[in-house]
Amino acid sequence: MNTSTADILGAPVPVLSYSPVVLSVPGRPVDLQVRVSAPETGSGLPVILFSHGQGPSNDLSSLNGYAPLVNFWAAHGFVVIQPTHLSSRTLSHLVADAPEAPFFWRSRAQDMTDILDRLDEIEKSVPLLAGRIDHTKVAVAGHSFGGFTSSTLLGAEVTDPDTGEAVSFLEPRITTGVLLAAPGRGDAINGPMGQAVPFFRTIDFSTMTTPALVVVGDEDDSQHFTDMGPLWHADPYTLSPGPKSLLTLFGAGHALGGIPGYDAAETTDESPERVAAVGRLTSAYLRSRLHPGDHAWQTACEALAADPAPAGRVETT
Numbered sequence: 001m002n003t004s005t006a007d008i009l010g011a012p013v014p015v016l017s018y019s020p021v022v023l024s025v026p027g028r029p030v031d032l033q034v035r036v037s038a039p040e041t042g043s044g045l046p047v048i049l050f051s052h053g054q055g056p057s058n059d060l061s062s063l064n065g066y067a068p069l070v071n072f073w074a075a076h077g078f079v080v081i082q083p084t085h086l087s088s089r090t091l092s093h094l095v096a097d098a099p100e101a102p103f104f105w106r107s108r109a110q111d112m113t114d115i116l117d118r119l120d121e122i123e124k125s126v127p128l129l130a131g132r133i134d135h136t137k138v139a140v141a142g143h144s145f146g147g148f149t150s151s152t153l154l155g156a157e158v159t160d161p162d163t164g165e166a167v168s169f170l171e172p173r174i175t176t177g178v179l180l181a182a183p184g185r186g187d188a189i190n191g192p193m194g195q196a197v198p199f200f201r202t203i204d205f206s207t208m209t210t211p212a213l214v215v216v217g218d219e220d221d222s223q224h225f226t227d228m229g230p231l232w233h234a235d236p237y238t239l240s241p242g243p244k245s246l247l248t249l250f251g252a253g254h255a256l257g258g259i260p261g262y263d264a265a266e267t268t269d270e271s272p273e274r275v276a277a278v279g280r281l282t283s284a285y286l287r288s289r290l291h292p293g294d295h296a297w298q299t300a301c302e303a304l305a306a307d308p309a310p311a312g313r314v315e316t317t
Contacts, residue, residue, distance in 0.1 A: 003303035005076075005280045008296050009287070012075035014040040018126045019063055020084075025114050029098045030091060032111055035063035035082045036126045037074040046137035046290045047119070048073055049112045049153075049174070050082045051146030053181075053260065054103070060261045062088040066143065068272075069259045072279030078286070079133055081122065083111045087145070105158070105199045108149040109169035112140060116173050137290040140177040141282070143259060147182025148200065151236055154179075154210040159202035168207070176289035177212040178282050181220055181254050184228070184235030193224045200225070205239040212236070213245045213285045215278065217252025218312075219269065242317035247281055249274060249312040277311035 005012075019035035038045065050070065052061045059065065062084040070080045086095050086104040095101055115122065116138065124130050142150035152158060152169040154177045159166050186201030194201065214237035220230045237246040249256060255267040257274025281300055288297035301314050 003299065003306075005276070008280065008300050008303070009076045009283055012072075013042070015071055015074040016040055016126075016128060017071075017074070018129075021122050021125050023114065023118055023121070028107070029086070029095050032114060033063055033084050034115065034122065036079065036122060036129065037070050037082075038079045038126070038129055038132070039074055039077055040128075042077055043132045044134045045077060045079045045132050046134055046139065046286070048078045048080045048286065049115060049138065049140045050080055051108060051112070051140065051142030051149040052082065052085065052088070053142070053144030053146050054087060055144070055260055055264075055266045057261065057264060057266060058089045060264060060266075062090045064090075065260055068262060068275045069279055069282075072276070073283055076279075076283045076287075078283070079129070081115055083115060085111055085149075103145075103197060103199075105148070105197075106167070106169075108145075109152050109171075112149070112153055112174075113169075113171055116171065138174050139286050139290060140171070140174045141180065142178075142182070143180040143256075144182070144254065147179040147236070148203070150177050150179055151182055151203065151205070151208055151212075153177070154208050154212055156208040156236070156240070157204045158199055159204075161198035161202060170207075170210075174210065176286060177210060178286065179212055179214045179236050180259065180278070181216060181233055181256060182214065182236050183225065184232035185239060188226045188228045188232055188235075190227060191223055191225045205236050206241070208236065208240040211243045211289055212240075213247060213282060215247045215249065215256065215282065217249050217254065217256055217269070219251060220254045222254065237315075237317075244317050245285065246315045247312055248315075249277070250310070252312075274311060281311075281314075
């Protein structure tokens with residue numbers, strides 16, 4: 001069965017990318033800057049809010065990163081909004097002394113709520129975009145630390161390690177999501193990074209009820225966090241209530257083939273084909289979730305299962 005991306009999603013269109021859109025947020029130590037990427041044509045466009053990770057590159061963990069994946073999504077009909085979170089290394093010289101530094105785990109989720117609160121303003125700020133967004137169709141996606149942020153917006157609760165308070169960032173305007181190489185359960189964290197991110201240790205996936213696709217690499221062995229192996233990254237799927245799907249990519253490390261950037265230094269598993277598979281399968285999933293009756297996800301899963309050399313496998317609850 002030879003089912004191409006064009007068969008599943010339609011042909012890609014040129015992408016318009018505009019940045020920075022600058023939002024002044026009361027109480028935030030620096031303005032919230034976002035990049036907006038959108039297809040050149042189309043209306044009633046759904047939105048993907050994308051939360052960057054915390055990788056070693058200085059600039060990719062910001063609104064400037066993840067172009068391989070963001071461009072794919074935008075070319076196939078999504079408006080992608082990328083904030084630069086306060087945890088970004090591009091801001092570290094400005095916010096080093098701010099409360100919650102250096103990781104700003106609460107602020108990251110708040111950024112997405114602030115974006116949704118001001119989606120009208122963002123839409124009008126971007127040339128050729130006004131009137132083309134469907135504000136009722138919103139997804140969140142995130143890679144690595146961004147996957148943690150996204151999981152909280154989908155309903156996972158965190159116990160604040162400083163106060164003992166159970167914190168929920170559930171955002172009802174977000175109706176689905178994609179978690180890319182996200183952290184797993186906290187009681188498995190026994191690596192050297194565990195003390196630096198105590199909030200990872202308290203996440204509760206049992207409250208993450210919003211439908212989501214969890215994407216993991218079967219060679220993503222994050223030993224700086226845990227000795228559990230690649231299965232740790234599947235915890236948001238195995239420990240949360242359905243409906244959820246799990247995409248396991250064969251041969252993939254933490255960068256999932258290179259989604260943080262083209263030819264990025266942190267990509268240990270460079271594979272344009274794998275990146276294309278991530279784009280194709282996540283796009284199909286989100287399209288079917290955001291457009292009831294759309295069969296792109298079913299078609300993509302059937303094509304994956306029939307492929308003699310598949311990029312991965314899908315499980316669903």
